[in-house]
Amino acid sequence: DGGITQSPKYLFRKEGQNVTLSCEQNLNHDAMYWYRQDPGQGLRLIYYSQIVNDFQKGDIAEGYSVSREKKESFPLTVTSAQKNPTAFYLCASRGPKNTEAFFGQGTRLTVV
Amino acid sequence: AQSVTQPDIHITVSEGASLELRCNYSYGATPYLFWYVQSPGQGLQLLLKYFSGDTLVQGIKGFEAEFKRSQSSFNLRKPSVHWSDAAEYFCAGTMDTGRRALTFGSGTRLQVQP
Numbered sequence: 001d002g003g004i005t006q007s008p009k010y011l012f013r014k015e016g017q018n019v020t021l022s023c024e025q026n027l028n029h030d031a032m033y034w035y036r037q038d039p040g041q042g043l044r045l046i047y048y049s050q051i052v053n054d055f056q057k058g059d060i061a062e063g064y065s066v067s068r069e070k071k072e073s074f075p076l077t078v079t080s081a082q083k084n085p086t087a088f089y090l091c092a093s094r095g096p097k098n099t100e101a102f103f104g105q106g107t108r109l110t111v112v
Numbered sequence: 113a114q115s116v117t118q119p120d121i122h123i124t125v126s127e128g129a130s131l132e133l134r135c136n137y138s139y140g141a142t143p144y145l146f147w148y149v150q151s152p153g154q155g156l157q158l159l160l161k162y163f164s165g166d167t168l169v170q171g172i173k174g175f176e177a178e179f180k181r182s183q184s185s186f187n188l189r190k191p192s193v194h195w196s197d198a199a200e201y202f203c204a205g206t207m208d209t210g211r212r213a214l215t216f217g218s219g220t221r222l223q224v225q226p
Contacts, residue, residue: 040219042218043202044216048211048213058213090155092156094212100146100161101146101158101204102158103148103156103157105154105155106154106155108153
């Protein structure tokens with residue numbers, strides 16, 4: 001089945017640690033996105049990539065980094081510079097114009 | 113700035129009653145519009161989408177939405193709500209240019225009373 005796989009489902013981070021969230025898609029989509037979801041704030045765009053080896057900052061990129069070395073993969077690293085990383089993180093991908101975005105099942109990150 | 117607004121944070125309806133969730137958009141031109149649903153701890157599932165043409169759009173699970181340009185709205189409706197419809201609903205839009213990312217409203221949490 002085609003889709004987007006995020007792992008792990010739950011992740012715990014200690015203060016000062018970097019952690020990496022995985023996002024893999026087999027939909028052959030060029031565009032991929034990372035969103036952060038906090039209660040009552042909807043989804044906010046962290047980073048996006050429209051093609052392999054290229055990515056751009058979204059609206060809340062501070063404290064995060066990404067890479068896009070393969071079309072299928074768009075991992076997100078939450079660095080120690082992110083002061084409030086506890087949130088639900090969603091990865092999405094989109095195909096050509098006039099199509100919707102497809103979402104993974106999310107990763108819940110908690111700082112301990 | 114491009115934005116999507118969902119005025120209702122939380123709505124409670126009785127099972128079998130009709131439902132309307134509000135969504136307003138602010139774009140320079142007509143955007144592509146979407147409604148997604150999210151169960152707790154899960155990803156987002158597409159309910160329906162509007163790109164152009166017929167302003168009444170049918171989606172999955174018996175949902176429909178009407179695009180009204182004069183009101184900058186794209187409200188989601190269902191004639192008879194089921195207990196399984198309890199979830200959070202997000203309206204989203206994009207001009208599908210530039211970064212092509214969807215901009216989301218803050219969501220409406222639907223509670224269904226027996």
